[in-house]
Amino acid sequence: MKKIIIDFFDSRLGIRDILEQNLTKYLLPRNINVWYTLGAVLITLFMIQVATGILLLIYYVPNPEEAFQSVERIMNEVPFGWLMRTLHAVGANVIIIALLLHMLSVMFMASYKKPRELTWVSGFVILNLAFGLCLTGYLLPWSQLSFWATTVATDAAGAIPVVGDELVRFMRGGSMVNEATLGRFFALHVMGMPLLLGGLIGFHLFCVRRSGVSRPPFGAEYESRDYPDHFEHEEHPGGIPFFPNYVIKDSAVICFFLAFFLAIVFFAPNLFFPESAFEPADPFVTPPHIKPEWYFLWAYQTLKIFPSEIIGLGIQGLFMTLLALLPFIDRGPERRPFQRPLFMTCYVLGILLFVAISIWGHYS
Amino acid sequence: MPTHDTPPDRRKFLYIILGGVAAVFTGLAGWPVWRYLLPGEKSGDQEKVPVAKSDIQPGQAYFFNFRGQPAVVLQLTPGKFAAFSAVCTHLGCIVKWLTETGEFQCPCHGGRFGADGQVLSGPPPKPLEPLPVTVASDQVLVG
Numbered sequence: 001m002k003k004i005i006i007d008f009f010d011s012r013l014g015i016r017d018i019l020e021q022n023l024t025k026y027l028l029p030r031n032i033n034v035w036y037t038l039g040a041v042l043i044t045l046f047m048i049q050v051a052t053g054i055l056l057l058i059y060y061v062p063n064p065e066e067a068f069q070s071v072e073r074i075m076n077e078v079p080f081g082w083l084m085r086t087l088h089a090v091g092a093n094v095i096i097i098a099l100l101l102h103m104l105s106v107m108f109m110a111s112y113k114k115p116r117e118l119t120w121v122s123g124f125v126i127l128n129l130a131f132g133l134c135l136t137g138y139l140l141p142w143s144q145l146s147f148w149a150t151t152v153a154t155d156a157a158g159a160i161p162v163v164g165d166e167l168v169r170f171m172r173g174g175s176m177v178n179e180a181t182l183g184r185f186f187a188l189h190v191m192g193m194p195l196l197l198g199g200l201i202g203f204h205l206f207c208v209r210r211s212g213v214s215r216p217p218f219g220a221e222y223e224s225r226d227y228p229d230h231f232e233h234e235e236h237p238g239g240i241p242f243f244p245n246y247v248i249k250d251s252a253v254i255c256f257f258l259a260f261f262l263a264i265v266f267f268a269p270n271l272f273f274p275e276s277a278f279e280p281a282d283p284f285v286t287p288p289h290i291k292p293e294w295y296f297l298w299a300y301q302t303l304k305i306f307p308s309e310i311i312g313l314g315i316q317g318l319f320m321t322l323l324a325l326l327p328f329i330d331r332g333p334e335r336r337p338f339q340r341p342l343f344m345t346c347y348v349l350g351i352l353l354f355v356a357i358s359i360w361g362h363y364s
Numbered sequence: 365m366p367t368h369d370t371p372p373d374r375r376k377f378l379y380i381i382l383g384g385v386a387a388v389f390t391g392l393a394g395w396p397v398w399r400y401l402l403p404g405e406k407s408g409d410q411e412k413v414p415v416a417k418s419d420i421q422p423g424q425a426y427f428f429n430f431r432g433q434p435a436v437v438l439q440l441t442p443g444k445f446a447a448f449s450a451v452c453t454h455l456g457c458i459v460k461w462l463t464e465t466g467e468f469q470c471p472c473h474g475g476r477f478g479a480d481g482q483v484l485s486g487p488p489p490k491p492l493e494p495l496p497v498t499v500a501s502d503q504v505l506v507g
Contacts, residue, residue, distance in 0.1 A: 055400060079404065080396035 022209075027239035028246055029215040031222075035105035036213065036246075037253035038098055039205075044254050045095045045261075046201070052088040053190065060140065062186040064179050067142035068280040086269045092134050093272050094261045096295045099127050107326070107347060110335035111214040115227050117327040119207040122200055124324045129197045134293060136189035139182060145274060147281035148290045150185070151177050152300075159309035176283065212236070217335035224333045291362065298354050301361030412498065412505040420445065420504065425461035425468075430506060434458050435495060436468075437504055440479055447506045448481045449493040459492070468492065 010016045028036075059078055061070040074081035103123065106112055112120035139150045154171045158164040173180025212234030215222065240246060264271055276287045292300050303312040322329065330343060337344055413430050420426045420439045427436050427450055434450040436459075448468075450458050457472035467484060468477040475486030482491045498505040 055397065058401070077404070079399040079402065081400060083396050084400060 023243035023247075024241050026242040027236045028213050028242055029236045029239050031216050031219050032213070032240070032246065033216055033218075034249065034253060035101075035109070036216075037250045038102040038105065039208070040250040041254050041257045042095065042098050042102060043201070045091060045098060045257070046197075049088060049091050049095065050194065052084045052091065053194075055084045056088055057190060062140070062182060064142055064182055064281070067140065067182065071141040071143075082269075083265070086265050088137075089272060090261065090264050090269070092137060093293070093295075094257065094264070095130060096134065098257065099130055100295075103127060104351070108337055109214070109217055110330070110337075110340070110343075112327040112330075113333070113335060114327070114331070115211050115232070116207070116214060119204060119211065120327050121324060122204040122207060126197065126200050126204060128320075129193055129200065131295070133189060133193050133197070134295070136185040136193065138293070139177070139185045140189065141277070142182065142281045143277045144279040144281055144285075144287050145276040145290070147177055147283065148276070148286055149292055150181065152290060153292060153296070154181075156299075156303060156309070156313065159303075159313050161310065178283075214335075217337070222336065224335060224339075226333050294358060294362070297358040297361035301357045301364060304361075304364065305357075410507075412507040414500075414503045414505055417499075417502050417504055423466070424463060427461075428506075430495065435506065436461065437497070437506060438479060443499070445497045445499060445504050446480070447495040447497045447504075449495065451493075452488055453483075453490045453492065454486070454488040 006015070056074065059070055059074050059081065061067055071085065074085050076082075106120065106123070135150070135153060139146045154168055154177065157171065158168045160167060169175060171181075171184070172178070173184050210233065213236070214234070215236065217224075272293070274291075276290070279287070291297065299316055302316055303309055306312040306315070332340075334340055413428065413435075415426060415428055415437055420437055422439045422442050425436045425438050427434060429435070430447075430449070435447060436450045437445060437447040438461075439445055452459050452470040452472065452475055454470060454473055454475050457470050459468040459470050459475075459477060461467075462469055466479050468479075468481075469475070470477075470486065470488065473487050475488040476484040477488065477492050478484050480491075481494055483489075495506050
């Protein structure tokens with residue numbers, strides 16, 4: 001029976017050939033390491049977000065009068081509603097962790113270099129879209145935390161000269177966070193951004209597959225090389241097949257991440273929920289110590305360090321621009337980490353600075 | 365010397381183990397989703413639904429919400445009440461009461477039911493579902 005079905009599709013679409021070219025005959029470098037699995041981990045996590053997001057939409061009511069109650073109902077009354085909601089909320093944080101690790105590993109191995117600039121840029125946009133999804137999703141439960149974190153986050157844009165105030169009004173749909181803000185953020189969170197993200201992930205994977213997996217810059221046999229100006233798919237003759245060899249490694253790391261993820265969901269479900277997340281939004285009472293999520297703390301603290309908000313915003317913008325254009329700035333062919341002392345110094349200091357400013361932001 | 369791939373019985377064993385693990389995980393993930401999607405029983409689903417006697421005129425029908433679905437209560441003769449689900453047993457449309465003829469008619473395909481809920485004509489395969497009625501002092505309790 002299985003053979004009949006496969007024969008039917010194969011004779012019409014040549015699926016055996018497609019599967020062979022992309023699975024068993026798709027060869028990866030022999031020294032490929034565990035960091036290359038983070039893409040598969042992220043796809044799995046994004047799929048969980050989509051599935052739990054769709055399920056939450058069944059009971060969530062995007063209206064300031066009912067949003068908080070609908071989330072309470074999901075948490076307390078709907079069977080396994082607490083699980084769907086916690087998976088979705090914790091999953092967002094785990095995705096950011098995986099995205100940052102993915103980005104840092106690509107930077108460490110300099111996989112962003114020619115001919116993979118487009119893979120890097122699309123990945124960078126995906127990271128920012130994920131931040132956008134987190135920000136827009138944060139408002140939806142319409143809790144005190146949602147309301148005031150969104151107020152603070154959107155307010156920062158007001159420091160931009162000339163257009164700042166109008167930009168804030170446009171994002172909020174009014175001068176304050178209100179029903180219009182919820183409508184906008186809801187539309188962006190459930191439709192606009194996921195569609196864009198889906199397209200970008202498709203493009204990112206296309207880039208990876210088209211240019212070929214980069215060879216890890218480690219081992220005695222590794223040599224830096226210049227890539228030609230014309231298109232060339234990087235082959236790895238004598239490498240290991242994607243299926244089953246690398247799929248098993250992918251699966252193992254996915255299981256590791258799922259274990260970490262589910263451990264938080266079951267044993268520390270409130271890790272990412274401060275007390276103000278359990279009170280309905282009150283536009284007349286700002287709770288004390290409103291802080292953004294951990295991944296925005298660096299930006300929050302940067303704005304506080306500098307006497308002028310515009311300088312803080314400018315530095316954030318400069319940092320993000322440098323990161324986005326990294327492959328066009330760091331253009332040398334050398335990819336071995338220990339042959340790039342200047343880059344590695346900036347890399348390590350950058351990570352330490354990010355962690356230090358985030359901790360400072362948390363305790364400030 | 366013959367070359368050996370993985371022996372077929374070992375490969376089959378591996379497939380069975382992997383299939384079993386996949387089935388267990390699918391079940392573990394599928395059960396919460398199934399329960400999440402299953403319509404839940406609301407509090408009050410077993411309670412009787414009161415209708416004021418003054419709302420039910422003799423020879424008239426009074427439509428009301430019975431535990432989330434439309435129902436109808438009739439006062440056939442003074443003091444004698446009967447209640448039915450108002451959902452047509454053909455394709456689920458809501459029947460209407462024809463005072464002149466003293467019968468229910470379905471607007472979708474013309475099914476007709478008597479005041480006792482029995483099918484008079486048309487495509488409905490079975491009578492309207494009767495609902496138990498208890499008469500209290502100034503209320504009729506349905507359910």
